[in-house]
Amino acid sequence: MERPIDGGLLQENGVEQACLAETAVGAACYVQDAVQTKAKGDAVSFKKYGALAVIFAILHTFCLYGNTSGITYPFFMAGTLILIAFARKSDGLSLFKDRDGKSALNLFYIISLMLLSISKCTTANESLLFVDGFAIFLLMFSFMTHLYADTKQWDIISNLIGILLVVVSPLTNMLDPVLDCVECFRVGGAKVSSKNKQNLIAVLAGICVAVPLLSIVLALLASADAIFSDVLGKVFGLFKLPDNFWDVIGILWMLAWTLWLFYTVAKVLTKKGVTVENKNCGYNAIVAITFSSLLAIVYLLFSVIQIVFLFMGNMTLPAKYTFAEYAHEGFYQLLAVSVLNLAIVTVCKKLFSENNVLKAILTLIGICTSIMIASSAFRMFMYIEAYHLTFLRVFVLWFLAVLAICLLFLIIGLYNDSFPVFKCCMIAMTAMYIVFVFANPDYHVAKYDLAYMKTSGGTDSVGRYESSMTRYLTEEISEDAVPAYAGNEELLKLYETGLSDRRGYYEKHYKEIRKFNFSRYTAWKILYSGK
Incomplete structure (x- = not known):
């Protein structure tokens, strides 16, 4: 006797298999693109993007080689956006409008990228410089995804997959710049008349003659007039040449990979766009209900303890155990659990079929997570009260505020499928970070600690301050x-x-306009003025 098949189970398994099949097909397509080499290049694409890619490579190398915190960074970003605009224009598209003709989000991306690039040359904080670079990287590729894909209905995971596909897109067409260049010159060479070829050869010959002549003439004129020699030295001083062989190799390598990056990204996005399946995978919600309910029970118990004993102050600590030590001991663990919970809510929303019980449990986990975030902030304030401010402590408080806002958006998204969770989180995080970095946190940390020194000891003498803070x-x-x-x-x-031991570093770097940094220059003027 045949066993009857449950229709609902069959349908559910069918959805799961379809989801897996689509994922496998998408992966197979990208693998196939990555391993297959076209027998023929694309001359049309090379005419569109070849010159732009060369300009981008030169711009990137000049502005950023060995220099990630200089005044050239904003110029690099402005130039990059202009080049993207030209690439879009060649395809009949606009940098300022998305696929639906709207411009608000595009303007937000452009303004944010410019502000982040400006912050690169206005801070000397290495942590902020690293986060700046990471934020610019993510924001730029998110912008490119938004320009070439319809992301209106994408959830967080779909957006992250889309960004990842844009990042790896050059790998699927690694040889295209070479093949397209060869094809372009092959097609173009057949159309060039013999007279034009002769003129081109004549121009190149003239350049070859001019270079040695200019070298001799400039050397003679520089030796003939001291003022001209000084002006010439300052002009060439703005464009310092590499001092050693490895710098030459580094510059050539950066020129090569940045040219390849711009060209392949522009071509792949224009030809193929970004396609991501944005639908719930439909896995059995009972799986999620089982593990999430167990987590929710633990989180609920922990949250009650936080409210009763930590927030309400009904806590007795063991002997020789201070509140500051208690706060510091549990802070990072709570932060890790909070981030994990945000990931759990996001993944459950994507993978498992819609279920009211699961929504309720995830909402409870979200509420408990908000209590954990509040507990983390409370503990950090306790620690600051005992040991005062550092940049890391201020950054952690900022990060907790960002987590709280993202958690709110996630919970709203549980009950409203059309709510743009990723877009709201991205805008909130970007705006909050821009405010944070331009607020100059290190300056305010120092002001706070110095004010404490005055109020606690009656003087701002460093000798009266804790040795650890003095060192900081x-x-x-x-x-x-x-x-x-x-x-x-x-x-x-x-x-x-x-x-x-770094005074020579200051003096050397601020004679190079390419590496000028406003914060370091201000510090140098205060420290070494009149010396």
């Missing part, structure tokens, strides 16, 4: 904090001592 203020904090030390000769002297 004079050795670990970035040059962004130096303006807060203005007028405090003792602190300036200690800070200068910590940087004494």
Whole structure:
């Protein structure tokens, strides 16, 4: 006797198999693109993007080679956006409008990228510079995804997959720049008349003659007039040539991979766009209900303990165990669990079929996560009260605020499928980070700690301050904090001592306009003025 098949189970399994099949087909297509080499190049694409890619490579290398915090970064970003605009225009598209003709989000991306690039040359904080670079990378590829794909209905995971596909898109067409270049010259060579070929050869010959002549003439004129020699030296000083062989190799390598990156991304996105399946995979919700309900019980118990004992102050600590030690001990664990819970809510929303019980459990987990975030912030404030401010402590508080806002958007998305969770999270995180980085946190950290020194000891003498904080203020904090030390000769002297071996570094770098940084220049002027 045949066993009857449950229709609902069959339908559910069919949805799961379809989801897996679509994922496998998409992966197979990208693998196939990556391993197959076209027998013939694309001359049309090379005419569109070849020159733009060369300009981008030169711009990127000149602005950013060995220089990720200089004044050239905003110029690089502006130039990149202009080149993208030209690439879009060649395809009849606009940089300022998306596929639906709307411009608001495009303008947000453009303004944010420019502000982040400006922050690169206005801060000396290495942590902020790293986050700046990471944020610019993600925001630029998110912008490219938005330009070439219809992302209106995409959830968080679909958006992340889309960005990943754009990032790896050059790998699927690695040889295209070479093949397309060869094809372009092959087609173009057949159309060029013999007279034009002769003219081109004549121009190249003239350049070859001009280079040695200019070298001789400039050398003679420089030796003939001291003022001309000085002007010439300053002009060439703006464009410092590499000092060693490895710099030459590094420059050539950067030129090659940036040219390849721009060309392949522009071509792949225009030809293929970005396609991501944006639908719930439909897996059995009972699986999620089972593990999430067990987590929710644990989180609920933990949250009650936080409210009763931590927030309400009904807590007795073991002997020789301070509140600051208690706060520091559990903070990072709670932060990790909070981030994990956001990931759990996001993944459950994507993978499992819609279920009201699952929604309720995920909402409960979200509420408990908000209590954990509040507990983390409360613990950090306790720790700051005992040990005062550092950049990392301020950054952590900012990160907790970002987590809380993203959690709110996730919970709203549980009950409203049309709510743009990714877009709202991206805008909130970007805006909050831009405000944070331009607020100059190191300066305010130093001001706060110096104010504490005055109120606690009646003086701002560093000798009266804790040794760990003395070391932080004079050795670990970035040059962004130096303006807060203005007028405090003792602190300036200690800070200068910590940087004494870098004075030559300052003087060397600020004679190179390419590496000029406003924060480091301000610190240098305060520390070494009149010396």
